[in-house]
Amino acid sequence: MYNSNTLVYTYIRYLKTYYNLLVILMVPIICLSQSDEVAVDTVRINDILITSTHISTPFLRSPVSVSTVKNPEINSISQGLSMQESISHVPGLFSLNANNFAQDLRISIRGFGARSAFGIRGIKLIVDGIPETTPDGQGQIDNLNLGMIDNIEIVKGPASALYGNASGGTIMISSVDSVDRNAIELHTGMGSYGYLNTSIIAKAKTRKSHYIVGLSHQETDGYREQSGFRSSGMSYLSRHEIGDRTEIKLNLGYTNSPEANDSGGLTLDEVNADRSQARQRNVTYRTAEKINQYKSATTATYQINAQSSLQWKSYFSNRQFQGLLPFENGGWVNLNRNYFGSSIDYKKKTIYSRAINEVLIGLSTNHQYDGRKRYQNIEGVKGNSVLDQLEKFNNSAAYISNQLQISNWIIYTSIRYDYNKLSAVDRLLSDGDDSGAVGYNDFNYAIGINYNILDKVFLYSNIRSSFETPALSELSEDPSTGSGFNIDLKPQKAYNYEFGVRTSQIGIFNFDLTLFRINTIDELVPFETQGFPGRQFYRNAASTIRSGIECNSKAKFSNAFSMDVSYTYSDFKFGDWELMGDNLMGNALPGIPVHSLSTMVRYVDDNGWRIQLQHRYISQIQLDNRNTTQDEAYRITDFKLGYELKKSKYSIVPYIGVNNILSTLYNDNIRINAFGKRYYEPAPERNIYFGIRLKIFKSYNIL
Numbered sequence: 001m002y003n004s005n006t007l008v009y010t011y012i013r014y015l016k017t018y019y020n021l022l023v024i025l026m027v028p029i030i031c032l033s034q035s036d037e038v039a040v041d042t043v044r045i046n047d048i049l050i051t052s053t054h055i056s057t058p059f060l061r062s063p064v065s066v067s068t069v070k071n072p073e074i075n076s077i078s079q080g081l082s083m084q085e086s087i088s089h090v091p092g093l094f095s096l097n098a099n100n101f102a103q104d105l106r107i108s109i110r111g112f113g114a115r116s117a118f119g120i121r122g123i124k125l126i127v128d129g130i131p132e133t134t135p136d137g138q139g140q141i142d143n144l145n146l147g148m149i150d151n152i153e154i155v156k157g158p159a160s161a162l163y164g165n166a167s168g169g170t171i172m173i174s175s176v177d178s179v180d181r182n183a184i185e186l187h188t189g190m191g192s193y194g195y196l197n198t199s200i201i202a203k204a205k206t207r208k209s210h211y212i213v214g215l216s217h218q219e220t221d222g223y224r225e226q227s228g229f230r231s232s233g234m235s236y237l238s239r240h241e242i243g244d245r246t247e248i249k250l251n252l253g254y255t256n257s258p259e260a261n262d263s264g265g266l267t268l269d270e271v272n273a274d275r276s277q278a279r280q281r282n283v284t285y286r287t288a289e290k291i292n293q294y295k296s297a298t299t300a301t302y303q304i305n306a307q308s309s310l311q312w313k314s315y316f317s318n319r320q321f322q323g324l325l326p327f328e329n330g331g332w333v334n335l336n337r338n339y340f341g342s343s344i345d346y347k348k349k350t351i352y353s354r355a356i357n358e359v360l361i362g363l364s365t366n367h368q369y370d371g372r373k374r375y376q377n378i379e380g381v382k383g384n385s386v387l388d389q390l391e392k393f394n395n396s397a398a399y400i401s402n403q404l405q406i407s408n409w410i411i412y413t414s415i416r417y418d419y420n421k422l423s424a425v426d427r428l429l430s431d432g433d434d435s436g437a438v439g440y441n442d443f444n445y446a447i448g449i450n451y452n453i454l455d456k457v458f459l460y461s462n463i464r465s466s467f468e469t470p471a472l473s474e475l476s477e478d479p480s481t482g483s484g485f486n487i488d489l490k491p492q493k494a495y496n497y498e499f500g501v502r503t504s505q506i507g508i509f510n511f512d513l514t515l516f517r518i519n520t521i522d523e524l525v526p527f528e529t530q531g532f533p534g535r536q537f538y539r540n541a542a543s544t545i546r547s548g549i550e551c552n553s554k555a556k557f558s559n560a561f562s563m564d565v566s567y568t569y570s571d572f573k574f575g576d577w578e579l580m581g582d583n584l585m586g587n588a589l590p591g592i593p594v595h596s597l598s599t600m601v602r603y604v605d606d607n608g609w610r611i612q613l614q615h616r617y618i619s620q621i622q623l624d625n626r627n628t629t630q631d632e633a634y635r636i637t638d639f640k641l642g643y644e645l646k647k648s649k650y651s652i653v654p655y656i657g658v659n660n661i662l663s664t665l666y667n668d669n670i671r672i673n674a675f676g677k678r679y680y681e682p683a684p685e686r687n688i689y690f691g692i693r694l695k696i697f698k699s700y701n702i703l
Contacts, residue, residue, distance in 0.1 A: 217232045565597075574625070623673075648697070668683035
């Protein structure tokens with residue numbers, strides 16, 4: 001185990017390891033900070049506030065590595081098919097599976113989330129301050145209206161001192177919640193493979209209230225055989241001022257996805273023969289999913305006085321899921337999931353003569369009840385019941401975050417204690433009682449500093465911890481029987497050591513560099529068995545060591561023309577781990593490229609032109625724990641173009657885009673440790689989309 005002396009020693013050794021590199025990189029920054037500025041409008045990163053650390057902090061003063069995404073002009077000419085379009089440029093973040101809508105977008109941050117068979121694991125997803133991730137660590141973004149997103153914050157690395165279980169990284173999404181002018185926004189987009197995207201958003205305000213309602217529909221036939229999907233949704237958000245001190249926010253959402261087909265993983269020979277084919281077994285068993293999801297949330301904030309406030313949040317979600325998998329025994333899954341919770345936070349700001357201190361104290365409780373049933377899948381026809389159980393995850397937590405600002409220093413600390421109780425009640429007793437229960441309680445911490453070393457140069461460093469319990473679906477997959485409660489699985493622990501430097505506008509450049517090392521214990525890794533092909537099980541590895549570099553540099557050449565470059569180096573290795581007689585120490589973690597580079601050039605002028613060209617390089621990716629098979633490196637180039645014609649009563653934006661301009665042959669997803677080497681899900685070749693957005697303004701208030 002890691003005691004405090006070991007943590008301090010590791011941290012000091014980490015700083016020594018990267019000291020020389022940091023000095024070399026600091027030299028040009030220091031020189032630039034003393035040079036004259038170029039006479040162009042600066043990027044206003046000083047105005048960006050980071051809220052994902054519980055205490056609002058200017059971006060430059062954040063004690064942790066964080067990225068923000070907010071580009072309304074570019075969003076207006078984007079396809080809007082996947083959130084990957086917005087986050088693919090973020091250093092430290094890697095995403096796959098943007099075109100398999102039965103599996104959902106897979107996101108990993110510093111390797112956390114890479115093990116996921118579908119959806120998001122090990123990363124906390126927060127939408128408008130409300131957990132979108134379930135208490136057991138599962139998250140999906142298939143129910144989000146991408147057209148209503150205003151801002152995205154990504155905290156890289158462990159954050160369990162803030163958000164508890166499964167917080168190897170944090171993605172905080174904020175919806176548009178303010179209305180400047182009453183308006184109706186209409187959008188229609190079309191493209192290759194039968195793609196269709198339509199939406200309508202209505203915005204209205206009164207003297208003390210703002211209302212936003214969105215309706216959307218998406219569908220596509222997909223690039224591969226049996227890969228089409230259809231989805232419709234409704235979103236409602238309102239914000240109300242009650243008196244002088246109280247604000248209430250209401251969020252409602254509904255998603256209906258009656259069709260999301262899964263074309264499955266292919267072998268390399270099958271990919272070379274026909275990239276667009278589906279795995280024959282997936283066709284035979286008609287693999288697909290259907291989803292209905294309802295959610296609601298309320299946030300009430302009471303301003304006690306100018307320096308203190310009280311905030312209460314409450315939410316409830318119901319997700320009904322039907323999935324068909326490519327095997328008979330248990331291959332038909334019905335899931336009825338309810339998850340709900342509430343929290344109360346007290347925040348106080350104290351201003352001293354030479355210091356400012358802010359503290360947040362909170363309590364939260366979160367609960368998840370999964371009614372899981374499995375049936376035989378008789379080639380797409382529901383057969384006899386083989387599993388019926390109620391799975392529960394109950395969580396209670398207490399946490400404190402404090403931030404002290406003294407002169408050029410910011411000192412940040414956060415602690416949190418989580419009580420977690422997981423259980424399964426077997427309701428099908430004809431084959432025995434597989435009920436079980438286990439408790440995973442944990443204490444986590446974060447300590448960080450930020451120092452304004454020069455006028456426009458800021459250093460930051462931190463130590464953070466996280467823990468990740470097995471998800472309920474992972475605990476309910478005993479590889480020896482195919483069902484039952486796998487009590488052999490243990491939580492994964494991680495310790496993050498980080499050092500970085502960021503700058504505001506120096507000449508025409510902004511710069512952000514982070515060096516990190518993460519030690520994990522009992523890493524959860526996926527595998528498949530011959531007895532249940534196409535079905536993932538999980539086990540604990542002994543440990544992993546993750547070292548890396550994340551770098552982002554922005555250049556603004558004029559008011560219209562800018563360039564953004566991001567680079568990530570990920571050296572993620574297994575520690576001493578014995579697997580079936582093989583020692584995998586030093587092997588690379590599968591599913592993560594060692595190098596990734598993104599270059600983005602933008603032109604956005606006052607006349608209405610919006611242009612973006614993005615080029616990405618992804619290096620070789622290991623596909624299995626033994627590192628016997630690799631997915632080759634590839635390069636992708638995307639282009640989008642639009643023009644906004646803006647008048648006093650309306651604006652209109654026609655746009656067109658080309659994905660994968662060079663028609664690169666690469667894989668949109670890889671299935672880690674897939675049995676039979678069925679690792680590959682080929683990506684679409686060159687494809688186009690186009691559409692039009694119309695916004696009609698109203699000059700009157702509705703009340």
